[in-house]
Amino acid sequence: MRDYYDIAIIGGGMVGASMAVALSDTSMRVLLLDSSVCSPAPLPEDYDIRVSAISVASKYYFQSLGIWSGLQDFRVSPYQQMHIWEKQSGSAIHFDGAQIGEDVLGYIIENRAIQYYLLEKARRSGNIDFFDSLSIESCAVRDDRVKLTLTDDSRITCGLLVGADGNRSKVRSLAGIDTKGWKYDQSALVATVGTELPHDDTAWQCFLPDGPLAFLPLADNMCSIVWSAKHHQAQELAGLPEDIFERQLAEAFDFRLGSIKLCSERGVFPLQLQYARQYVKQGVALIGDAAHSIHPLAGQGVNLGLLDSASLVDVILEGARQGKPIGSVALLRRYERWRKGDNLGVMFLMDAFKRMFTTEPGPLKSARNAGIELVNSINPIKDMIMKGASGLRGELPTMIRDGKLAE
Known part of the structure; x- marks a missing residue:
């Protein structure tokens, strides 16, 4: 382990590992830590009970990261249609990717497979040091440097500390960032x-x-x-x-x-629903569930985190090209402006759906059922929903654009 890293990423799950791999072809020195034991053993044949509905945008990111072919060789399950209905009334909505010119709406992939291929890629990179069974104990920001003490009592310094350590983020807590939810x-x-x-x-x-x-x-x-x-x-x-x-x-x-x-x-x-009041502070940035966690209603949680990862990489690399300190809060706020509004919009939309569909019988429930049937009959609205779920909306990070062009 070095004494200094440009970027220290705490959390080697799908989102944190994706960010490390996204930086693997740069001159940045990256430390990736995960508190759990991450075995390099081959993936078992039985299915992982934890899966993710990977959007088209996330697929493009995986293509740019160089792990998509490995995932396909192991196990990827595309879905071309989505059928949603309310049990008591029978009101239903049907989505078909062909309606918007897409072969698929998304891909169901086991979480441990995604993490396995990302960590294998990280382990093979010359500029990434990866350690499992290790995390952060304390941090102190000094100008353009963040001083870290790790759980094995070792001490390092970094230019930017990234919290990708889940909804109980130690990084977020140490940085003094409050949450709501x-x-x-x-x-x-x-x-x-x-x-x-x-x-x-x-x-x-x-x-x-x-x-x-x-x-x-x-x-x-x-x-x-x-x-x-x-x-x-x-x-x-x-x-x-x-x-x-x-x-x-x-x-x-x-x-x-x-x-x-x-x-x-x-x-x-x-x-639960939870979101950080701030995504960034001087020397610190949060991504994935450390910044936001949502109801799994539409399976968008990991896709939002992967967009965080790719967007933060864009901001960091652009800042480095301009000679700016990568932990500068002025620089990091561009990432926060880019991602926070979109994440909050999806979070509260999913929360509204959850509450609407658990409404007790009454006028609101009748209106909801009528609304479902109306939406199902209006193709432009369905097209807008499908395009939004694909992740290909708004300003896209470079690696997602590149993955799309390479297809």
Whole structure:
């Protein structure tokens, strides 16, 4: 480990590792730390119960980072359509990528596969030092330098400290950045299942009275499920005998894919909305869940984080070309202006959808159902929603533009 790094990234998950790899062909000296043990062992054949719905923009980023072909060789499941309905009323919206000239709307990819290929790329880079089982203990900003003490008592200095360490970010806490938000009265149950009927490369989402139930298509006629329910209900579902769980799951999903076979363990994760009041301070920047965490309703969380990563890289490299200190708060505020408004817009839109679809029977629910049918009948609105979900809106970071041009 060196005494000085241009950039120290705390958090080796998908977002933090993507930023490190994005800097691998530059002259920047990068330190990437992750508090967990990141094994370089080959990926197992069984499916990870944690998956991400990767947008077209994120795919272009992965192409520029040089990991897309590896992911395809392992396991990538494109989806071309999305079908959403409300269980009690039957009101539905159908999205089809062909309607906007796209072969796919997105890709379902296992989280550990994305992280594996990113970390393998980082390990092979000459300008990135990666250490797992290690994190930050304290930091102090002095002019254009940030002095760090790590959990093994080693001390280093960097030009910019990047917090990519999740919604309980130690970097955010040490930087004195406050958060706002709230915990939902829901947890998400995730698992991998097999279905009797083919999923037709379609992402399915059913809105139940207590929260959405999503079936995300995987290879071999498998699906990843995300079942949002009240905390006690999610825990009860996780503890049911397999045959009873399978029957309740198929029934909740209106038997759209026939009978269901549980093919993995079940995991339960509490849900919340949280955002940092500031994304940057002198010498510090936050990306991904350290800056914002949202309801998984539309699967946009990791895509927002990857856009943060690519955007911050653009800002840093442009500042370096101009001879500016990369930890300058004046420089970093460009990143904050670029990403914060977009992230907040998506966050509150997802929160509004969540609240709208868990409304008790009454006038608002009737209006909601009528609105669903209206949106489904107006193609320009559906086109706008699909283009927004692709991530190809507004000012795009260089590596996403380059990935698109290279296709």
